Amino acid sequence: MSRVGKKPISIPDKTKIEYKDKVIKIQGEKGVLTRTIHPDVELNIENETITVSPVKDDLKGRALQGLVRSLVANMVKGVSNGFERILEINGIGYRADFQGNQIIFHLGYSNPVNFKLPEGVTATVEKNNVVKLFGIDKELLGHTAASIRSLRPPEPYKGKGIKYAEEQIQKKAGKAGTK
8 A cells, every 4th residue: 555645635725736637737936837647546635735646456557546646745835945955076176067058167177067957956066175056846856966966976085076966985995006
């Protein structure tokens, strides 16, 4: 049984929800999100709550119930509060600059790396080594943060590279010195 899927989603004030033909549209203070709901799952909107139920009570239906419930809950939270992801840049000479709709990274390569932000994601650069990403779509925000991190993932010996703020890098011991 899906424990996550059974929880009702409360709808905050100033949030409008439209659901018809397996398409849900959620409109809030920060923006509008739409998503097509899987046909094996049904949404019920009543009394300022959304409940998710499977069409068939089998393994696939219960799994999709939890998935769809999480996706819809993230949509509701995104249009009301938004999401934030923080990336840190570590390394001598490593830095980032923000120009227009793109971030220019200096990561030890011969040329700077230009990263164009997708529509729906905004960013700020603080102290040249902290990048804060903001957005209402959690999936798009996570994908953007992962793409930025993949430009120079943190290496295990000195910890140089781009990492998430909450990420812990386990450092390895270097070569044993020979005498």
